[in-house]
Amino acid sequence: MAAPAHHGEDLEPEQTEGFKVAESKTIDEYQKLDQNDESLRKWKESLGLGAGNTISDPSDPRKVIILSLGLEVEGRPDIIIDLSQPGALEQLNKHPFTIKEGATFRMKARFRVQHQILSGLKYVQVVSRMGLKNKMQEMIGSYSPNTTDKPEYEKKFETETAPSGMVGRGHYEAVSQFIDDDKHSHLSFKWSFDIKKDWEKH
Numbered sequence: 001m002a003a004p005a006h007h008g009e010d011l012e013p014e015q016t017e018g019f020k021v022a023e024s025k026t027i028d029e030y031q032k033l034d035q036n037d038e039s040l041r042k043w044k045e046s047l048g049l050g051a052g053n054t055i056s057d058p059s060d061p062r063k064v065i066i067l068s069l070g071l072e073v074e075g076r077p078d079i080i081i082d083l084s085q086p087g088a089l090e091q092l093n094k095h096p097f098t099i100k101e102g103a104t105f106r107m108k109a110r111f112r113v114q115h116q117i118l119s120g121l122k123y124v125q126v127v128s129r130m131g132l133k134n135k136m137q138e139m140i141g142s143y144s145p146n147t148t149d150k151p152e153y154e155k156k157f158e159t160e161t162a163p164s165g166m167v168g169r170g171h172y173e174a175v176s177q178f179i180d181d182d183k184h185s186h187l188s189f190k191w192s193f194d195i196k197k198d199w200e201k202h
Helices: 027-031 038-047 088-094
Strands: 064-073 079-082 097-100 104-113 118-129 132-143 153-156 170-179 185-196
Touching (some): 064 097, 064 185, 088 185, 104 118, 132 153
Parallel strands (some): 097 185
Antiparallel strands (some): 064 079, 064 104, 104 153, 170 185
């Protein structure tokens, strides 16, 4: 899903100065790299190359499938958005999260990689309120396609602290994107949250 046009520049990932994206290689090409190079062998092992059988779906061209998004708060049940459910992103946009002011929380994502090595996956988020924008970027990393030995990956993001006080409370709009080193956008979506004095009662 492409990023909404009016948020395209906002969601551009920040490049590390002096960093150059490596040339993309197929799985077979990676497997044939010099087996006598110990550091190269360990690097390939860290990506999970050679462990288990592929589970890539030939009928699904996606390189990355984001399976779920979650909000993890200490002492409270996780809030999980199952993206395999039809209309999940639309519901996410329509129904804001409620976060207690000053609470410590972090987001997490479950995802599957298929067909080829994924290089430099990043999560980019822009939060807006009353005309002010705050951008954050989280490096997720590089991954080999999932296999029967490792059917999916999970990434927990850095811990955040919700705003607090009269100025911090209120409604926030957000737009987020999963994008890789090749500037391929794998998922882009809108969502929102409300900072309140207390958690919602259920």
